[in-house]
Structures are given as structure tokens and as C-alpha cells.
Amino acid sequence: MSHLELKNVSKSFGPVGVLHHVDIEVKDREFVVFVGPSGCGKSTLLRIIAGLEKATSGDVVLDGEVVNHLAAADRGLAMVFQSYALYPHMSVRQNLSFGLENTKTPRDKIEARVTEIARMLRIEELLERKPRQLSGGQRQRVAIGRAMVRRPGVFLLDEPLSNLDAELRVTMRAELAALHKRLDATMIYVTHDQTEAMTLADRIVVLRDGRVEQIGTPLELYNRPANRFVAGFIGAPHMNFLEGRFAGGEAGAARIELDGGHMLSLHIPARPKGEPITIGVRPHHIETQGGQARIPATVTLVEALGPETIIHAEAEGQPRIVAALAGQRGITSGDTVSLALDERFLHAFDADGRRVAEGEVAEEM
Amino acid sequence: MTVETRQGIGGGHFAGLLLAPVRWAMNLIDRPMSFVQRRFGLGGVAAAFLAPNMLVFGIFVLFPMTLNVAYSFTGGGALFLNNRVFVGTLQYETLLACRDFLDAASCREDRFWRAVGNTGFFVVVQVTALVLVSLATALVLNREMRARGFWRAVFFFPVLLSPVVVALIWKWILQRNGLLNAALLELGFEPVLWLVNRGWAMFWAIFLSIWAHLGFYTLILLAGLQAIPRDLYEAAEMDGAPRWRVLTRITLPLLWPNMVVVILLALIRAVQVFDEVFVLTGGGPGTATLFLVQYIYETGLAQQVRNLGLASAASILMAVVLIVLTLIQLLASAWRERKEQR
Numbered sequence: 001m002s003h004l005e006l007k008n009v010s011k012s013f014g015p016v017g018v019l020h021h022v023d024i025e026v027k028d029r030e031f032v033v034f035v036g037p038s039g040c041g042k043s044t045l046l047r048i049i050a051g052l053e054k055a056t057s058g059d060v061v062l063d064g065e066v067v068n069h070l071a072a073a074d075r076g077l078a079m080v081f082q083s084y085a086l087y088p089h090m091s092v093r094q095n096l097s098f099g100l101e102n103t104k105t106p107r108d109k110i111e112a113r114v115t116e117i118a119r120m121l122r123i124e125e126l127l128e129r130k131p132r133q134l135s136g137g138q139r140q141r142v143a144i145g146r147a148m149v150r151r152p153g154v155f156l157l158d159e160p161l162s163n164l165d166a167e168l169r170v171t172m173r174a175e176l177a178a179l180h181k182r183l184d185a186t187m188i189y190v191t192h193d194q195t196e197a198m199t200l201a202d203r204i205v206v207l208r209d210g211r212v213e214q215i216g217t218p219l220e221l222y223n224r225p226a227n228r229f230v231a232g233f234i235g236a237p238h239m240n241f242l243e244g245r246f247a248g249g250e251a252g253a254a255r256i257e258l259d260g261g262h263m264l265s266l267h268i269p270a271r272p273k274g275e276p277i278t279i280g281v282r283p284h285h286i287e288t289q290g291g292q293a294r295i296p297a298t299v300t301l302v303e304a305l306g307p308e309t310i311i312h313a314e315a316e317g318q319p320r321i322v323a324a325l326a327g328q329r330g331i332t333s334g335d336t337v338s339l340a341l342d343e344r345f346l347h348a349f350d351a352d353g354r355r356v357a358e359g360e361v362a363e364e365m
Numbered sequence: 366m367t368v369e370t371r372q373g374i375g376g377g378h379f380a381g382l383l384l385a386p387v388r389w390a391m392n393l394i395d396r397p398m399s400f401v402q403r404r405f406g407l408g409g410v411a412a413a414f415l416a417p418n419m420l421v422f423g424i425f426v427l428f429p430m431t432l433n434v435a436y437s438f439t440g441g442g443a444l445f446l447n448n449r450v451f452v453g454t455l456q457y458e459t460l461l462a463c464r465d466f467l468d469a470a471s472c473r474e475d476r477f478w479r480a481v482g483n484t485g486f487f488v489v490v491q492v493t494a495l496v497l498v499s500l501a502t503a504l505v506l507n508r509e510m511r512a513r514g515f516w517r518a519v520f521f522f523p524v525l526l527s528p529v530v531v532a533l534i535w536k537w538i539l540q541r542n543g544l545l546n547a548a549l550l551e552l553g554f555e556p557v558l559w560l561v562n563r564g565w566a567m568f569w570a571i572f573l574s575i576w577a578h579l580g581f582y583t584l585i586l587l588a589g590l591q592a593i594p595r596d597l598y599e600a601a602e603m604d605g606a607p608r609w610r611v612l613t614r615i616t617l618p619l620l621w622p623n624m625v626v627v628i629l630l631a632l633i634r635a636v637q638v639f640d641e642v643f644v645l646t647g648g649g650p651g652t653a654t655l656f657l658v659q660y661i662y663e664t665g666l667a668q669q670v671r672n673l674g675l676a677s678a679a680s681i682l683m684a685v686v687l688i689v690l691t692l693i694q695l696l697a698s699a700w701r702e703r704k705e706q707r
Contacts, residue, residue: 050603052599052602052603071602072599072602073602073603073604073605073606074605077603079603081596081599081600082596083596085594085597085599086600087614088619089618090614098601098606099603099604099605102604102607102610146600146604150604150605
């Protein structure tokens with residue numbers, strides 16, 4: 001059982017504040033992913049949980065006990081480092097057994113545990129090799145094995161896939177998800193890759209500038225981003241943001257005039273005429289056929305991926321719009337297309353970037 | 366080959382002006398260089414570039430070394446080799462003529478064996494102490510601490526001083542009416558004859574050479590420590606490794622390549638110890654701090670009757686010991702490397 005709480009955790013390095021009043025709860029056996037751009041404080045937060053860094057204020061609570069004062073090794077956690085941090089002069093076997101030797105575990109128990117982990121991770125034949133004789137994926141497995149060997153309550157993973165090539169990353173991602181299920185352990189995973197976050201997490205914590213922007217399941221974040229930042233960060237390709245103004249309407253059905261003169265009708269409370277608003281639309285919710293709001297645009301780039309075609313287009317008064325169209329289309333660069341936004345999936349953000357009219361956007365099924 | 370310079374944005378004109386003479390010089394040697402390359406090939410050009418250095422090395426190192434070997438087979442008081450008498454291995458026999466190698470007094474050239482004994486003792490104690498103190502200093506200086514740059518400079522500073530200056534400073538501190546005895550008197554203790562007592566003289570000779578060279582070896586070890594990724598220490602922390610185990614299982618094995626360099630250099634330098642101890646104690650009291658190089662210097666150059674043959678033979682024996690030590694060290698290192706790669 002491992003239940004973790006961060007209560008009002010702040011961290012400063014000298015005058016520079018990197019974490020501000022962070023409150024997060026990680027339930028037992030949950031897979032939580034901290035995601036955010038570089039410098040948002042996600043790794044620092046993980047290090048504070050690990051005990052490698054001390055919080056300036058606030059508490060780290062593990063199974064109901066404040067562990068601020070406990071050394072890293074005494075918290076019952078294990079960490080997989082971004083660089084793997086395998087001891088280069090030790091064999092894989094020694095890497096795996098080092099932690100148990102430190103706790104004076106009997107030699108036969110260490111052997112049994114190492115063998116068990118090696119079998120589970122399919123690294124039995126690598127046990128006598130040195131880390132430099134391993135491939136990236138094998139090193140990754142050994143690093144995870146080293147974390148597993150001490151049977152920690154919580155696994156902390158700091159961007160563990162970032163050093164792998166794209167193909168291996170996908171494979172290892174699936175293996176990690178399977179491992180989580182098999183171990184039934186609590187895992188906290190840090191990444192800047194929103195795809196990793198979406199595919200692995202039970203819940204995602206989005207961080208920006210040391211503050212929690214939103215906590216939720218992957219689909220909650222995708223369907224109801226709390227603000228423009230989360231909306232732009234979650235989802236690939238990124239959400240398009242179209243600038244516009246309120247242009248009247250009734251209660252619960254506002255008229256929006258986009259820059260460039262196109263009109264939209266949205267199920268949000270109307271605000272005074274002329275008040276600025278940003279409309280967010282995901283590339284997968286734009287079509288070149290059907291729809292009500294049609295925006296003429298010139299295609300500047302076509303990415304034919306096979307199952308879908310991604311087009312980059314420029315419309316009058318708007319920044320570049322990206323649309324992900326299902327299937328293969330006969331569109332080429334320079335073509336003029338009419339972009340139809342699916343009004344069921346539009347997101348509205350006010351001038352401060354906050355979501356307008358929570359609950360008005362349909363869930364994508 | 367014509368040299369062109371790229372003009373960057375802003376400051377490009379200034380950089381262009383600065384580089385103009387270089388460009389001019391490079392273009393000037395372009396034609397002759399192309400000709401030489403065509404005529405002698407790339408290997409020939411490389412040999413031509415190496416030639417001046419090899420010439421200097423040959424004249425000032427290789428030639429004297431060869432000459433030294435030749436001198437060691439000669440005898441007599443003449444300076445020039447062609448006036449000297451060939452005596453075969455007599456000088457070596459003189460040096461090695463001992464009834465009991467553990468008793469210098471039983472040897473024909475007892476001063477040589479006393480110097481060998483002193484040097485052996487000095488090498489073992491000084492190198493061990495120097496490596497340990499350098500390691501400890503590097504470990505301390507590698508930690509997060511206030512004014513770390515200042516402390517690093519403090520430890521490195523003696524390296525910048527001339528050995529003679531170092532010896533004179535310490536002589537001023539250690540002599541009968543020196544600073545240390547003045548301090549002892551002030552504290553109510555009896556003054557000690559630091560450089561007259563045989564044991565103390567050796568102690569201060571070792572101390573002085575450690576003090577003077579500590580910074581250099583600390584620097585090498587510090588560079589090694591800084592090359593060890595911080596992640597490894599954090600991983601060890603997560604693994605619950607106590608400090609001593611982190612030192613013995615993580616730091617020292619990863620620092621080993623630097624340790625080999627330090628031990629090797631310290632060994633060679635310790636065997637060659639001369640200048641600072643010579644100025645501090647003159648080899649005394651008696652022969653208490655007489656080391657090999659001083660014996661060679663005095664035998665060959667400083668005595669009224671110069672015995673260049675004997676001095677040369679002694680220096681050849683010393684070189685053999687150094688070569689053997691170096692080979693052992695390198696072989697041990699290579700063996701360890703091979704073992705690690707397996």
C-alpha cells in the first residue's frame with residue numbers, strides 16, 4: 001500500500017522559485033504522470049518526493065506519515081533516472097544487487113531476487129555484462145530492474161524513455177504499462193512528452209512554471225482542458241487557437257466573430273460585444289467538407305501520413321491552422337480549401353486563457 | 366588552398382581585420398606548402414613538422430642519455446669521453462659490491478646504498494601519504510562549500526612556487542631559531558631541532574614535498590571526481606548505500622584511471638626527489654636525508670674528485686628502477702582495463 005500526498009509544497013533555489021504551493025494526491029497503485037515543458041519543475045517535484053531534494057516548505061506525506069525528514073533510502077521508494085545512472089564499473093548483476101547488499105540482505109536471498117527480476121525483465125543473459133555492453137533498451141530494463149529489486153512502495157521514473165529512439169520508445173512504453181499492471185505498484189512518471197502521458201497515465205498532472213495547471217484523467221484533460229495552456233499542451237497535433245470577439249447572441253448561445261470576419265455560434269453565455277475570446281479547435285475536429293463555419297484558407301504544407309493527412313493552412317486574420325483529415329486526400333500545397341470547424345468540439349478561452357463555460361463541449365466518443 | 370574568413374553579423378568587420386594577417390600569412394605559405402606536399406607526400410610533411418621537436422629532443426635528451434650509458438662504462442677523472450678509460454662493468458660492480466644488501470655499511474659504496482634506502486623509504490611513505498592526502502583534499506574540495514574556488518586556489522598555490530623558494534620558506538620556519546620553535550617557545554614548550562634530528566629531518570623532507578606537490582595531484586583527482594556523474598551518487602543514495610560504501614564501491618573504482626596517473630607521477634617524482642630536500646637539509650644530518658639524485662649529483666659533479674662514471678652507473682640503475690615501476694603500473698592498469706571489458 002502506497003499512498004502519497006504533496007501538501008502545499010514549494011521549492012526555491014535562492015531567490016528563484018521553481019515550485020509554488022503544489023498539492024497533489026497519488027492513490028495506491030495509481031500511475032500518475034507529471035507533464036509539462038522544460039523548466040516547469042516536474043523533475044524537481046519528483047526529486048523532492050524521492051528525498052534527493054528538500055522542499056522549501058510544505059509536506060511530503062507517504063501512507064499518512066510526513067517523510068520530509070527521512071533520507072531517500074528510508075522512504076521505501078525507488079527511482080529510474082533519465083540517464084539510467086547504472087554503475088558503469090559493475091556488471092548488471094552487481095547493479096541489481098547493490099541496493100540489497102546495502103541493507104545487508106543475505107546473499108542467497110539477493111541471488112534469488114536478482115534472478116527473479118532478471119527473468120521478469122528478460123535480461124537473464126545480460127547479468128554478467130557491463131552497462132556499456134548493453135543497448136539503450138537493455139540499459140532501460142536494467143535501470144527498471146534495479147528499482148524493482150528492493151520492492152519499493154512507489155516507483156519514480158524521471159523521463160526514462162527520453163534517451164531511446166522513437167521506435168524503441170513505443171515498445172518500452174507498452175512494456176512499462178504492462179509492468180505497472182503486473183507489479184500493481186504506484187508509479188509516478190515525469191515526462192515532457194504528452195503522448196507518453198496520455199498513453200501511460202491513470203491521471204496526468206500538468207505543470208507550468210512550478211504551478212499545477214490541471215489534474216485529471218487523460219481524456220478529461222483532452223476534452224475539458226482547464227485553460228489555454230493545457231489545451232495547447234495536451235493532444236497531438238496541438239490545438240489551433242483562433243482569435244475573435246463576442247458579437248452578441250442570446251443567453252447560452254453566443255455569436256463569435258473570428259478575426260477575418262467569419263461568424264461562429266457557441267453554446268456559451270454571451271458577453272458584452274467586442275470582448276475578446278479565443279476559440280480552440282483540435283486539428284482532428286476540422287474538416288474540408290460539411291460543417292457550418294467554413295473558413296477559406298490556403299494550404300501551405302501537406303503531410304500525407306497514410307491513415308490521415310495533416311494540412312497546414314493560412315486563413316485571413318488567423319495564425320496558421322493545422323487540420324488532421326482522416327484518410328488520404330488529393331490536396332496539395334497552394335490549394336485553397338474551405339475549413340469546416342466541428343462546433344460540437346470547440347473550446348472557448350477568455351482573455352486570461354481560462355476556459356469559458358465548462359461542460360458545454362461534447363465528449364468525443 | 367586559399368584561406369577565406371566568414372564575416373559574421375556585428376563585429377565581423379573587426380574580426381576580419383584581426384584575421385587579415387593570418388589570412389595573408391596562410392596564403393603566403395600556400396604555394397610552398399602545396400609544392401612540398403606534392404613532392405614529399407603528406408607523411409613527408411608530417412615528418413618535416415615533427416623534425417624540429419625531434420631534433421631538440423635528440424640533442425638534449427636522447428644524446429645525453431646515450432652518452433650517460435657510455436660514461437657508466439668508463440673511469441678516471443677526465444671530462445670528455447674520448448679521454449676516459451673504458452672499465453667495462455666496474456662501476457656497476459662497485460655500486461653492487463655488498464656483503465649484505467640490507468646493511469649499507471657492508472657495501473663498498475655505502476653512501477649509494479644509504480641513498481637507495483632513504484629513497485626507498487621516502488618513496489613508500491611519501492607516495493602513500495601524498496596519494497591519500499590528495500584524495501582526501503580532492504574529496505573535500507569536490508563538495509558543495511563556501512568559497513570553493515578560493516580553497517582550490519589555496520591548495521594549488523604551492524605548486525606555482527619554485528622548489529627552492531618552498532625549501533627556503535620551510536627552512537625559515539624549521540631552523541633552530543625559526544618560526545615554529547618561536548611559536549613553541551611562546552606556548553611554553555622546549556624548542557626542537559627539527560632539521561638536526563634524523564627522524565624529524567626525514568619527516569620534514571616528506572612533509573615538505575607533500576606540501577609542495579599536493580595541489581597538482583589534487584587537481585588531477587578533482588578533475589576525475591568531477592567527471593563522475595552526479596546521478597550515480599543519487600542512485601547510490603536511493604539504493605541506501607552508506608557513505609563509506611559509496612566511497613569504496615562508486616567513487617574509488619571510477620576514480621581509478623586518475624589514481625593510476627597520480628600514483629605513477631608521484632612515484633617517478635619521489636624517486637627523483639632532490640632540489641627542495643637538498644636546499645632544506647643538504648642530505649643531512651649525516652646521510653639521514655641523502656637521496657639518490659643527490660648522491661648522483663655529488664658523486665659526479667660536486668665532489669673535488671668527480672667520479673662521472675660511478676654517477677652515470679648510479680643514474681642508469683635508477684632509470685632501470687623507474688622503468689620497471691612504470692611498466693608494473695601500466696601493466697596493472699592494462700590488466701584492470703581488460704578485466705573490466707570482459
